[in-house]
Amino acid sequence: MIPAHAFMLGDLCRSVAAFCLFPLFVFVPGYVLAWICNLFEFRHRTAAFQAALSVPLSISLCPIVVYLAGRFFSMAVVWTIFGVVWVWFAAIAIRQARKVRGLSPSARPFAITAAIWVVLALFSLVDLQWGKRVYFSTIVLDYSVRTQFIHSITTTGVPPANPFFYPGHAVALRYHYFWLLICSLVEQAAGSFVGPRCAWIAGAVWCGLGLMALVVLYFRLVWYRGPDSFRRRALVGVALLGVTGLDLIPNLGLWGLFAAGMRHAVQASGDWWNEQIAGFTSTALWEAHYVCGLICCLTAFLILWEGMRQGSAARRMLYGAIAGVALASATGSAIYVGFVFAVFLALWTLVLAGKRCWWETAMLAGAGVVALVLFIPYAHDLSGPASGGPPLQLWVRPFSPIDALFRGAGESRSIGLQVVNALMLPLNYFLELGVFFAAAVIWWRNRRRTGKPLQKAELAIALMVGTSVVLCTFVRSSVIGNNDLGWRGFLIAQFGLLLWTVDVLMERRTAFLTALVALGVLGNVYDVLMLRFFPVMADASLVATAGWMAPDHHFGERTYAAREAYQWVSRELPPQARLQYNPEVILQDTYAFLYSNRQIVVGNEGCLSGFGGDPADCPGLLAKLKPYFPKAGQPVPASMEEMCRGLPIDLVVAKDLDDVWAERQSWVWKEKPVFANDYFRLFACRSGQLVRMN
Numbered sequence: 001m002i003p004a005h006a007f008m009l010g011d012l013c014r015s016v017a018a019f020c021l022f023p024l025f026v027f028v029p030g031y032v033l034a035w036i037c038n039l040f041e042f043r044h045r046t047a048a049f050q051a052a053l054s055v056p057l058s059i060s061l062c063p064i065v066v067y068l069a070g071r072f073f074s075m076a077v078v079w080t081i082f083g084v085v086w087v088w089f090a091a092i093a094i095r096q097a098r099k100v101r102g103l104s105p106s107a108r109p110f111a112i113t114a115a116i117w118v119v120l121a122l123f124s125l126v127d128l129q130w131g132k133r134v135y136f137s138t139i140v141l142d143y144s145v146r147t148q149f150i151h152s153i154t155t156t157g158v159p160p161a162n163p164f165f166y167p168g169h170a171v172a173l174r175y176h177y178f179w180l181l182i183c184s185l186v187e188q189a190a191g192s193f194v195g196p197r198c199a200w201i202a203g204a205v206w207c208g209l210g211l212m213a214l215v216v217l218y219f220r221l222v223w224y225r226g227p228d229s230f231r232r233r234a235l236v237g238v239a240l241l242g243v244t245g246l247d248l249i250p251n252l253g254l255w256g257l258f259a260a261g262m263r264h265a266v267q268a269s270g271d272w273w274n275e276q277i278a279g280f281t282s283t284a285l286w287e288a289h290y291v292c293g294l295i296c297c298l299t300a301f302l303i304l305w306e307g308m309r310q311g312s313a314a315r316r317m318l319y320g321a322i323a324g325v326a327l328a329s330a331t332g333s334a335i336y337v338g339f340v341f342a343v344f345l346a347l348w349t350l351v352l353a354g355k356r357c358w359w360e361t362a363m364l365a366g367a368g369v370v371a372l373v374l375f376i377p378y379a380h381d382l383s384g385p386a387s388g389g390p391p392l393q394l395w396v397r398p399f400s401p402i403d404a405l406f407r408g409a410g411e412s413r414s415i416g417l418q419v420v421n422a423l424m425l426p427l428n429y430f431l432e433l434g435v436f437f438a439a440a441v442i443w444w445r446n447r448r449r450t451g452k453p454l455q456k457a458e459l460a461i462a463l464m465v466g467t468s469v470v471l472c473t474f475v476r477s478s479v480i481g482n483n484d485l486g487w488r489g490f491l492i493a494q495f496g497l498l499l500w501t502v503d504v505l506m507e508r509r510t511a512f513l514t515a516l517v518a519l520g521v522l523g524n525v526y527d528v529l530m531l532r533f534f535p536v537m538a539d540a541s542l543v544a545t546a547g548w549m550a551p552d553h554h555f556g557e558r559t560y561a562a563r564e565a566y567q568w569v570s571r572e573l574p575p576q577a578r579l580q581y582n583p584e585v586i587l588q589d590t591y592a593f594l595y596s597n598r599q600i601v602v603g604n605e606g607c608l609s610g611f612g613g614d615p616a617d618c619p620g621l622l623a624k625l626k627p628y629f630p631k632a633g634q635p636v637p638a639s640m641e642e643m644c645r646g647l648p649i650d651l652v653v654a655k656d657l658d659d660v661w662a663e664r665q666s667w668v669w670k671e672k673p674v675f676a677n678d679y680f681r682l683f684a685c686r687s688g689q690l691v692r693m694n
Contacts, residue, residue: 007563008129011198015122018194018202021186024082026206028089030057035092037318040221040306048107049220052213059210059292060299060326063178063333064374066185070158071377078185109235110216117208124285124532125201127563133556134563135539136594138268138531141548142286143200144593149177150196151597153184155575159381162612164603166578167621168648171613174382178332179203179292195570196597204288210295211280212238215498218298222305222457223499229506237502243520244279244527245434247271250401251526263544268534270527274400275483277432277490281524285531290488293334297341298495300326301460304367308360320363324370331371332378336477340489342368344467348460384612390478397473397486399424425473434523435516436494439501440465446507461496468493480610548587551657558656559591561679565653566595568675568682573598573651581653582629582660583607583622592653601625601649621647628652628667632659636666644685652683 031054034042040053069078125143128135148163152173160177161170183199190199219234250273257265271278284291300323307319327345331338349364396418406417421428430437447454454462468490477485505513538545539555549555569579578599581589585604592600602625607618624646630636637643640652654661654668656679661668668681675682 005560005564005567006129007134007560008127011126011201012122014190014194014198015126015201017190018186018199019118019205021189021194022182022202022206024086024189025062025182025185026058026210027051027054028058029062029082029085030054030059032085032088032092033057033061033322036088037322039303039319039322048104052216055206055210056214056217056295056299056302059179059182059207060296060329061322063181063292063296063329064325066181067158067178067332067378068374070181071381075157082185106231110212110238113235113238114209114212117212118205120281120528121205121208121285122201124528125204127559128532128536129560132560133539134559135535135556136559136590138534139286140590140594141587143197143204144588144590146180146183146200146289147197147597148593148600149173149175150180150183150187150199151575152599153177153180154187154196155599161599162608164600164608164611165613165618166599166601166648167607167613167617172381172384174384174610174612176289176293176332176335178329179207179289179334197594200288204284204291207288207291207295208241208281208284211284211291212241214295214298214302215241217302218499219502221302223461223502233502233506236505237498240498240501241280242524243435243517244270244282244524245277245432245436246430246516246519246523247273247432248519248523248526250274250431251523258543266543267530268546269531270523274428274432275398276487277429277494278487279520279524279527280491280494282527283488283491285528287488290334290337290491293330293337293488294491294495296326296330296333297337297492300324300330300341300367301345301464304360304364305457305460307363313359316359316363317366320366321370323363324367325374327367327371328374328378331375334488336485336489337491339485340468340471340492343471344464344492347467348463351459351463384614392485393476393478394474395476396421397425397428397476399428433494433497434520435513436497436501438513438516439504440497442504443500446504461499465493465496465500468496548585548590558679561677562591563595564677565675565680565682566591566597569596569598569651572674577650578648579651579653580625580647580649581655582658583625584629591655598651601647629658629660632662636660636663638665638667638670640667640671640683640685647685649685652685654681654683655679 031050034040034050034053034057039057040049042050042053045053065081066078069081124137125139127137149160152160152163156170158181160173162173165171180200183196183203186202187194187196187199194202215237216234219230219237223233224230225233247270251267251270254265254267254273267273269282271282278286280291303319303323303326307316307323310316310319327338327342330341345364345368349361349368352364353361398421402420402424403417406420433440447458472486472490472493475485476483505517534543534546535549535555537543538549539553541553545551545553545555550558569577575597576599578601579592579596580601581592583602583605588604589600602618602621605622607613607615607621609615609618624643628637628640628643643649643652651674658668660666663669667683671683673681674684
């Protein structure tokens with residue numbers, strides 16, 4: 001039977017459309033700025049160099065510009081700025097049209113690699129469908145949240161509202177959402193066609209491309225070893241973005257436990273076996289805004305590095321100011337990555353001052369001042385009441401298998417456990433980093449054997465790696481349960497390790513290193529396939545189901561029904577409408593987050609006030625809402641009228657997984673829905689009254 005809705009085909013079409021719109025925001029602005037200011041001698045560079053620089057430069061500068069223009073003026077001003085940039089680009093393009101040549105043979109391997117990444121990302125992020133079964137990827141556990149943030153930016157402006165908490169009025173979002181501003185612009189540019197979800201998918205693709213471009217630029221400008229080996233080294237560096245650590249080995253062990261009867265041993269992600277250090281591919285798919293933050297940081301350093309070569313004070317000041325803008329974007333896009341990089345830059349400034357490099361020290365200090373000034377409005381927006389723990393805590397990065405064993409024996413975060421975790425750090429990092437760990441050891445031994453001091457580029461990268469490793473080993477973030485500092489701040493170290501690994505692989509390729517690379521590639525393939533097919537496997541009883549996905553084996557049919565229901569919402573209700581579902585959820589209501597594109601009144605039993613809003617406003621809303629979603633066997637109202645009068649809700653969602661669904665005398669069956677299928681029933685409220693449809 002042909003399904004009524006071709007959701008997968010629609011996802012692909014909208015994602016490709018968004019991908020084609022993104023260059024207006026992640027290529028053109030950087031190109032125009034580099035041309036006007038002749039950054040990196042841009043006007044005299046090859047087309048390949050210009051393209052490689054334009055993407056990370058745009059990604060690094062546009063977020064803070066959009067934020068400041070939108071916050072202090074209006075989105076109309078934002079569009080005016082981009083309109084001027086696009087006209088300027090058109091003028092440059094017309095002028096340069098005769099000089100443009102086709103793709104050179106040396107650039108084709110990079111183009112093929114980029115094409116492989118585009119296909120892989122789309123395959124990983126769109127919904128799979130056959131018949132009336134739809135399966136989203138495990139990755140939506142995170143990017144469904146970002147989808148709601150993008151919708152909030154589009155509908156409420158800058159600063160946006162928390163889309164998961166509405167205590168009768170909008171509350172400001174507390175999050176590092178700068179990259180999502182660009183995704184929102186793409187959504188707005190496409191009208192109603194693309195939507196926030198597909199804008200995020202296309203944005204993840206472009207962040208991956210931006211990181212590839214940055215790898216090539218570093219091998220050309222910072223980690224350069226001459227023209228003869230440049231292209232080969234750069235291509236190896238780009239290829240290493242697809243290599244992860246030795247996660248495959250412990251995951252095979254989990255499959256062994258699964259075969260022995262431990263049904264929940266197998267994880268939906270290859271990174272979840274330990275306190276994770278995710279590879280670049282996984283991070284780009286899961287957390288593209290952190291890749292954006294990494295790009296901003298590394299681009300800022302690249303600009304500062306080039307600024308050191310400028311002959312005039314005015315040019316140095318220009319480069320320092322642009323680097324400061326990029327650093328401000330980094331903090332608003334990935335605050336923990338920005339924090340780690342800020343510590344590194346502070347230490348690097350002290351190193352340069354100790355070497356009496358006064359111009360370079362002044363340029364770094366100037367960039368820091370610019371970044372701090374631009375960051376102040378965003379820091380002000382983050383203030384205010386919200387739930388969550390302290391921003392940072394001291395600890396030792398745990399090795400989860402041993403950590404779990406000690407916890408099972410009754411240990412908590414004792415000194416003894418911290419000591420054990422410290423002793424396990426070499427094994428921990430070897431398994432997490434694989435070839436990058438081994439190459440780092442070899443690189444350092446080789447450098448020490450020469451007896452020569454580190455060159456300036458080597459010293460900078462070593463300090464970058466060391467700062468990231470130390471902070472992410474002994475400090476953790478604790479605003480939420482996830483250790484985002486330790487998980488994502490390590491990206492800075494991983495980039496430096498990639499540079500070292502290319503050096504080692506180019507000098508000597510032993511069987512040991514080759515085996516580590518192979519295991520890293522296979523581990524990456526395993527992770528991508530598990531993320532993509534774990535829901536399908538759970539539905540087929542090949543692995544245990546995950547509670548936040550579904551408690552049964554009707555996940556595919558239920559997801560299809562959810563898309564049907566929320567497609568009705570998108571078609572019939574205005575973008576500003578507010579909806580509510582049963583707030584007692586496992587982790588989150590992924591369907592509402594991913595597909596509704598509407599403000600949610602109470603996101604969960606904590607109202608998700610960690611993303612903004614006063615947590616003191618939450619209990620009152622829950623007290624009015626919970627009687628309508630009671631536990632099985634408890635009394636339940638037959639009418640929704642009191643809920644519609646007492647809460648700022650436009651639409652109520654009932655699901656087959658709610659206990660109230662099974663109570664045939666409840667409001668779920670006594671009231672007339674505006675939409676219904678086998679798994680969802682939607683009920684409308686307007687202006688404090690229940691709307692009964694005939």
